[in-house]
Amino acid sequence: MTGLEENAPRTAGAIWWQVIPVWAGLAVLLALTLLLAYVPMGRLNLVVSLGIAAAKAGLVMAFFMQLRRPDPLLRLAAFVALVFVAFMLTLTFTDLLSRATLTQPGTVTPRSLPDMPVTGQRAF
Incomplete structure (x- = not known):
C-alpha cells in the first residue's frame, strides 16, 4: 500500500460516518453566517x-x-488553482483601483434630488 488508501476496504457505513460530521460542521457554519448577518x-x-x-x-x-x-x-x-484565483482577484482589484473617479468631465452621474420640504411630502 502506498499510503493513498486506494486498496482500503470502504463500506457505505464508513463513508457516511466520515461525511456526516463534515456536513454537520458546514451546516453549523452556515447557520452562524446567517445569524451574524443580522x-x-x-x-x-x-x-x-x-x-x-x-x-x-x-x-x-x-x-x-x-x-x-x-x-x-x-x-x-490545488495550489496552482489557488494561485490562479489570487492572480485574477489581484488583477480585478487593480483595475478597480485604477479607474477614474465619477467626477471627471464626461462621466454620467445621477441627478441629485431637489431639497425636500420639511412638511413630510414625498418626492414622487
Whole structure:
C-alpha cells in the first residue's frame, strides 16, 4: 500500500460516518453566517464573514476534495488553482483601483434630488 488508501476496504457505513460530521460542521457554519448577518458589528462583520467562508472552504478542500491525502500531484493542482484565483482577484482589484473617479468631465452621474420640504411630502 502506498499510503493513498486506494486498496482500503470502504463500506457505505464508513463513508457516511466520515461525511456526516463534515456536513454537520458546514451546516453549523452556515447557520452562524446567517445569524451574524443580522448582528451589527461594523467593519468587523466583513472580517468575521470572510473567516467563516475560509473555514467552510477549508473543510470542503480537506474532506471532499481529499487534499488530506499525501498525493503531491493533487496538492500541486490545488495550489496552482489557488494561485490562479489570487492572480485574477489581484488583477480585478487593480483595475478597480485604477479607474477614474465619477467626477471627471464626461462621466454620467445621477441627478441629485431637489431639497425636500420639511412638511413630510414625498418626492414622487
